[in-house]
Amino acid sequence: MTQISRGLRAVLVGFTALVLVVIYTPLLLVLLNSFNADKTFTWPPSELTLHWWDVAAHSTGARSALWTSVEVALAATAVSLVLGTLAALALRPTRFFGRNVISLLIILPIALPGIVTGIALSNMFTTVLGVGLSLFTVVVAHATFCIVTVFNNVQARVQRLGSNYEQASMDLGAGRWTTFRLVTFPMLRSALLAGALLSFGLSFDEIVVTTFTISATDQTLPIWIFQNLFRPNQAPVVNVVAAVLVLLSAVPIYLAQRLSGSHAEGLTGAR
Amino acid sequence: MTATSLEEPPAPDGPPGADRPPPSRARRRRPRPGVRTGLLLLPPMLWLGVAYLGALAALLITAFWSQDDFTGEIQRVWTLDNFRQLFTIDVYRTITVRTLLIAALVTVVDAVLAFPIALYMAKVASARAQRLLVIAVLMPLWASYLVKAYAWRAMLSENGLISWLLAPFGLDTPGYGLVATTVTLAYLWLPYMILPVFAGLERLPGSLLEASSDLGAHSWTTLRRVVLPMAFPAIVAGSIFTFSLSMGDFIAVTIVGGTGQLLGNVVYNNVGAANNLPFAAAVATIPIAVMLVYLAVVRRTGALENL
Numbered sequence: 001m002t003q004i005s006r007g008l009r010a011v012l013v014g015f016t017a018l019v020l021v022v023i024y025t026p027l028l029l030v031l032l033n034s035f036n037a038d039k040t041f042t043w044p045p046s047e048l049t050l051h052w053w054d055v056a057a058h059s060t061g062a063r064s065a066l067w068t069s070v071e072v073a074l075a076a077t078a079v080s081l082v083l084g085t086l087a088a089l090a091l092r093p094t095r096f097f098g099r100n101v102i103s104l105l106i107i108l109p110i111a112l113p114g115i116v117t118g119i120a121l122s123n124m125f126t127t128v129l130g131v132g133l134s135l136f137t138v139v140v141a142h143a144t145f146c147i148v149t150v151f152n153n154v155q156a157r158v159q160r161l162g163s164n165y166e167q168a169s170m171d172l173g174a175g176r177w178t179t180f181r182l183v184t185f186p187m188l189r190s191a192l193l194a195g196a197l198l199s200f201g202l203s204f205d206e207i208v209v210t211t212f213t214i215s216a217t218d219q220t221l222p223i224w225i226f227q228n229l230f231r232p233n234q235a236p237v238v239n240v241v242a243a244v245l246v247l248l249s250a251v252p253i254y255l256a257q258r259l260s261g262s263h264a265e266g267l268t269g270a271r
Numbered sequence: 272m273t274a275t276s277l278e279e280p281p282a283p284d285g286p287p288g289a290d291r292p293p294p295s296r297a298r299r300r301r302p303r304p305g306v307r308t309g310l311l312l313l314p315p316m317l318w319l320g321v322a323y324l325g326a327l328a329a330l331l332i333t334a335f336w337s338q339d340d341f342t343g344e345i346q347r348v349w350t351l352d353n354f355r356q357l358f359t360i361d362v363y364r365t366i367t368v369r370t371l372l373i374a375a376l377v378t379v380v381d382a383v384l385a386f387p388i389a390l391y392m393a394k395v396a397s398a399r400a401q402r403l404l405v406i407a408v409l410m411p412l413w414a415s416y417l418v419k420a421y422a423w424r425a426m427l428s429e430n431g432l433i434s435w436l437l438a439p440f441g442l443d444t445p446g447y448g449l450v451a452t453t454v455t456l457a458y459l460w461l462p463y464m465i466l467p468v469f470a471g472l473e474r475l476p477g478s479l480l481e482a483s484s485d486l487g488a489h490s491w492t493t494l495r496r497v498v499l500p501m502a503f504p505a506i507v508a509g510s511i512f513t514f515s516l517s518m519g520d521f522i523a524v525t526i527v528g529g530t531g532q533l534l535g536n537v538v539y540n541n542v543g544a545a546n547n548l549p550f551a552a553a554v555a556t557i558p559i560a561v562m563l564v565y566l567a568v569v570r571r572t573g574a575l576e577n578l
Contacts, residue, residue, distance in 0.1 A: 004394060004395055004480070004490050005489070005490040005491075007490075008490045008491060008494065009395055011387070012387050012388075012390060012391040012395055013391065013395075015387045015388065015391075016387065016388045016391045016392075016404070019384055019388055019461075020407055022458075023407075023408075023411050023458075023461070024411070025426075025432070026419060026422035026423060026426060026458070027410075027411060027414055027418075027419070027422065029422055029425060029426065029432060030418055030421075030422045030425075033425060040430075041425045041428070041430075041431070042428075042430035042431075043425075043426075043430060043431050043432045043434075043435045044435070082314070083314055083315040083318055083319075084315070086311045086312070086314055086315050087311070087312065087315040089311050090307075090308045090309075090311035090312040090315075091308075091312075102312070102316070103575075104566070104575070105316075105319050105320060105323075105324070106315070106319060107575070108319075108323070109319070109323060110512075111511055111515055111562060111566060112515065112519075112558065112559060112562050113515050113516065113518050113519020113520075113535070113558045113562070114516075114519050115519040115520075115521065115534075115535045115538050115539070115555065115558070116327075116330075116519060116555050116558055116559055117323075119330065119538060119542060119551060119552065119555050120323075120326040120327050120329070120330040120555070121323075121326050122542070123326065123329055123330050123333055123548060123552065124322070124325065124326035124329050124330075127329070127333065127345065127548065128326075128329050140322075143318075144318070144319070144322075144323055147315065147318070147319065201413055205413075205415050205416055207416060207417060207522055208519065208520070208521070208522065208535075211539070212542065222415065222416070222417055225415070225417045225418075225421075226417060226522065229417070229421060229526070238421070242415065242417075242418040242421060242422075245414060245415040245418050246414045246415075246418060249410055249411075249412075249413035249414040249415075250410065252413050253406055253409055253410055253413060256409075257406065
């Protein structure tokens with residue numbers, strides 16, 4: 001772009017490159033560290049080995065925590081897909097009193113610190129409702145802050161597309177449900193997938209809210225990592241799990257790119 | 272553009288009222304829009320409006336109860352003791368001020384780091400480079416929070432990379448403490464700032480930059496007087512995340528914070544070890560109050576539409 005001078009351009013390029021190096025250094029270190037023969041990580045590493053990968057592959061604790069995380073994330077995503085979509089469809093063209101309040105209510109669970117959401121829900125379950133903490137309470141808590149990701153994606157899509165197609169469908173005699181099934185839903189499909197992907201990632205990685213809403217006997221993967229982080233004997237296994245998670249983070253990026261075509265700019269997990 | 276959305280923003284210059292249904296036969300068949308909206312809103316509002324707001328309200332009420340020191344039972348008697356302790360005991364005041372300062376510092380650091388990168392991505396980079404940069408910025412966001420905090424623990428250790436890099440200059444790692452906490456939090460939340468600012472700058476029409484340049488402004492002047500003011504709501508939107516996430520964090524503080532505590536640790540310790548839920552609830556009202564004030568203030572900037 002001609003309006004940006006060469007000097008400014010050079011500064012921006014250099015700065016961006018520098019920050020990217022800083023962003024990736026810790027992640028590369030995690031990968032390297034998983035091959036470190038020594039149990040404590042010192043730089044530079046003295047000897048490399050595949051031994052810890054073998055040990056981690058047989059760690060039942062890590063594996064069962066992984067599946068727990070996947071189950072929780074799937075359930076939370078399912079709930080937030082339904083609730084987020086309903087809210088987005090409800091708020092679409094209509095302007096009514098309290099609309100802004102409702103928007104604020106939907107973003108509140110991610111705008112307030114996780115610790116507030118966590119302790120508020122934990123207090124409600126244990127003191128007010130008398131429900132014991134379990135994976136169910138974790139799913140409820142996760143769904144609460146995942147609704148916003150689905151809501152945002154669906155709302156952006158319906159705003160962009162407007163309601164002309166649906167009106168055409170209904171003018172041609174289709175009922176409300178038929179219109180939803182054959183017109184609205186197909187138009188929303190990729191937005192729903194994107195929202196689901198974000199919800200899944202958000203729930204899968206969540207630790208603060210989880211800490212407060214999970215029972216003492218259940219473990220999601222982040223809880224397992226946190227509990228084993230400071231145990232000297234488990235540290236090498238944690239290193240490998242960490243490395244695997246860094247590598248796995250390429251998957252949602254790949255999926256999001258496929259889903260969104262050239263527009264992936266908003267793919268944040270919001271937390 | 273929402274920070275949690277994959278969608279491109281709706282065209283800002285679309286004809287007003289384009290979505291308004293034309294008066295047609297179809298319109299007559301529909302139930303009243305109010306009823307339909309209400310039915311659609313019922314499940315999410317029950318969940319968020321009743322359960323979540325109810326939980327927040329219950330938390331506030333719990334903050335006015337107390338804890339029996341011997342039995343650990345919650346005593347449902349109204350008292351202001353928790354708040355009195357919170358405001359009169361020095362250590363809590365120190366921790367509150369420290370938490371707010373660190374959250375503000377992390378936000379400023381992230382804004383300063385994010386703006387040039389977002390500007391490069393949005394207005395300088397080619398389409399292909401832009402795509403790659405978006406991926407490069409997003410990737411670490413998906414890598415686990417704990418893994419990143421842990422990586423910083425390893426980097427900041429006595430035998431870590433930072434110590435090794437700084438040794439030739441006669442410097443040493445800051446070790447574990449408030450500096451390490453600030454650095455780690457700024458690292459963790461940086462993408463949450465880059466993405467909204469990038470989205471905001473991408474929406475900024477190139478013609479504005481051209482106009483500024485045509486009128487004789489140097490590009491640094493354009494940056495300061497055109498780009499920065501227009502990107503401000505997006506920066507504020509990003510700050511909601513960086514500030515709120517920093518204020519509530521206790522995990523990174525546990526991992527790299529040394530002995531320095533933040534509000535999150537006080538809440539966590541009072542729920543867990545001390546088992547004093549009413550006091551924890553009282554402490555949690557501080558971040559709630561701060562965020563509500565913050566949201567109310569930034570509403571005017573239009574930041575909430577940039578979330």
